[in-house]
Amino acid sequence: MRILDNISSLYIDFDAFFANVEKQLNPDTWHYPVGVTPFPSEHSSLIAQCYVAKAYGLHRGMKVSEAKVICPDLRVITARHNVYVEIHHKIIAAIEKHISVKKVWSVDEMECDFGARDDESCLSLTRKIKAQIAEDIGPHITPSIGLSSCNLLAKIAAEMKKPNGFEVLHPRDLPGKLLEVPLRDIPGIATNMELRLNRAGIQTMEDFWNISAKQARAIWRSVEGERIWWMIHGYPVEKIPPKRSMFGHSRQLSGEWTTPKRAEDCLRLLTAQAARRMRKEGFLATKLNISLRTLDENRISKEVRFSPARDDYTLLRKMRMAFWACLDMAQSDRLRFARPGTLRVRQVHITLHGLTTKGAFTDNLFSKTEDRKKQDNLSRLSDVIDQTNQKYQSNILTIGPQEQPPGDYAGGKIAFGRIPDAMAYAKRVQLNGKDKRRPKAS
């Protein structure tokens, strides 16, 4: 029996996650290919497809109309990111019955701490994890599991036997099976980097294996190349996390939500969410930027600056100022927008930046004591709102009305890059007693 020493990372990557979650939750789709789209429209494109659909040649970015020609049986479902986040948390709970999750990389990828084990206990652990997920959540939600000495190799190992796979890349067997992996499958090598590697005479994994760490650094023109080179050779190298520089959210709008009034409603929601995340991490903002993309593909943006602020009331007011300035710009630019009132917004984006922390700046000595008091009170009010909403997992308290655009979520669409917490999807409780999310008395 081989002892798997030097293995420290167990990487779990779920197969066709959005599509498989939908499949699990919709029994009438079990025997059909399933595709997921961001909007309920024939013009929408696939953002996920199950393995049956993949076998027909369907891929991410393919138009629904095109996909239905190739695959007439396709069941198309509109994405429900709130559901995917809920399932994500259930998955973490299921995995943690057997091993602790060290880091969540995305809504469908996580890494676990892994001590030295032998081949057999290792296999039985992965079997237990898979069985637990099937039992707690459902058999259609399958993970692929990879083991290696660092997270990059473990992630590559998880990719190697998809779907529902298991693979070990042991450092003492390297390069071995790793040489079969195309360069494009290394996380961190996208189209442009692959071209740069090709130009340097590196076409295959074997070519990459045989260059030096210094050469990799020169090709990348950054230390990141060297880091990837060391990890490919089996050495764990921690990435220095980038310093937080902004909190932002964006949202695509459609139908009646493209009017300026609705775009502003959506921005209220996104601003409150960005502000809540910013407070949670202990920052204050000094700049707010709004940018709008119009239906005719024009872009308008406006930045406002202010004294350090963290409360919803101030930030929503600043958002409004910036938004109206954008509308003024659009209406005064007669060349681009012939008639006032015809502006339609396709996408809204808000960022809070120029971040600072309490204690890192001095209050303006010339501001009046009452102003400072008011600012402190507003700040405390936002903390109370956050605590209350967090307690009831629902947006019971908001500054002004907040309405969800269709799709039932806001700012949480980038579920692959960051896991929105449950509050990102919490609804404002309807006080007519009909909303099921109404908090229970505690």
Ligand SMILES: [Mg+2]
């Ligand atoms: Mg995945």
